[in-house]
Amino acid sequence: MEQDISALDRRTQIIETTTELFLDKGFSGTSMSAIATACGITKASLYHHFKGKDQLFSACVAYGYTAALEAMEEIVADDGISPKEKLSKAVKILYDITVESNAGRMSPLIAEVSSKFPTVARAFHTEYIEPQRALLWQIVEEGVRKGHFQPLDQNQFFHVAFGPMVMLSLAREMFATFDDLDEHFPVSELRDGHFKVLGQMLQMQID
Template sequence: MTKNDPAQASGRRADILERATEAFVSHGYAGTSMADLARAIGIQKASLYHHFRSKESLFVACVTEGYDGAVRRLEAIRSDDAISDPARIRAAMEEIYRINLTTPVGRMAPLIAEIAATIPEVAQAFHSGFIARHYATVTGMIEDGIARGSFAHVDPLGMQHLIFGPVITLALSREMTASFPDRDALYPVDRIRETHIGLILRLLTGKGSADGS
C-alpha cells in the first residue's frame, strides 16, 4: 500500500472515528478535548486537525459515519427475499437493539441530546444521516408486509414509533443507571427485547406466537 492508498486512508479514518466515539462516550462531549482525543487515538493533535478541523466536525462524523453501517444492515435485511416478513421484522429489531445497547456508537444518543441545543448541526446530521433513514427502512418493511398480506392494515407511522420508542427509552435508562450494581436486574435487555419483539409481531400479524406463526 502506498502512502496515499484510498483503502489505507479509509481504514485510518474508521479507526479514528471508532476511538473518538469511545472517548466521547466515556468522558462526554464537553469533557473531551482535541488533545484528549488525539491521545486516545494515538496520534499528535496536529495530525488529528489534519483529518478534522474541529471537535464538532469530528463528533458529527462519529454520529453520521458511525451509524451508517447500522442503516446499511437494516437495508440489507429489508431486501433479503429469503426470509419471511415476520422474520424480517425480528431481524431488524434485533439489529436495532444491538446497535443502541451494545455498541459505543449506539450510546452516543444521550450526548447528541446534550449538545443539540448549542450545536444544532449535530442533531440535523444525526436525523438526516441516521434517524430518517433508519425509520424509513423499517417503515418500508411494514408497508411491504401489508402489501403482501403478511401484516394487518396497521398505521406504519404509529408502528414505527412502537418499535423504536422502547429501545431508545431502554438505552437511556441503562445509561443513567450505568453505575448501579443491579442495573441488569432493573433493565434486563434480553427479556425486554424478546417481549418487545413478540408484542410487535403479534400486532403486525394478528397471530399469537412471537414469530408470527
C-alpha cells in the same frame, strides 16, 4: 511518535478512541488536545482528519450506523424470508446498534451537543434515523401487501417501534455503574417482549 498507518485506519482509530472519551467525559469535557494525546498523534494531525470537535462528534455518532443500515437493506431485499422474519431480524439489528453499541450509547450526548451545534442532531436524524424508519416501514408495507400484517398508522408504529429501545438505551446509560445492570434492564428479554408488542400491533401470529 505517530505510527505509520493508513489514513482510513488512522481515522477509525481516532473515532474509536474519541468515542470512549466522549462517553466518559461528555462532549464539553473532552478537548481536541486530550483526543490527540489519547490517539498518540499531534493536534495538527487530528485537525487534518477532522476540522473540528463537532465534525468528529458526528463521525463518532455515525460510526456503526452505516453498517446497520446496510444490514437492514439486505434484509428488506431478501425474497427468501417472510415479512415476519424480516421484522424480527430488523428489530435485532436496531437493538444491537441502539442499545448495545458504543454508537448507540452516543445518542444521549446529542442533547448536550445539539444546542451548540444543531446541525449535528439534524444530520443524524436525516442520515440515519429517517433511513431506519423507511427500511422498517418497507417491511411493514410488504407484510400488509402479502396479507401477513394488518394496516396501521405509520406514526403510531414508529413511536412503538423505536420508543422502547431508545428508552432502554438511555436507562442503561444512566445506570451504567450498576453491578446488576442486566438484571434491571435485560436486553434480550425486553427485546423479545417488544417484538411481541409489535406483533400485536400488526395482528400477526408470533410463534
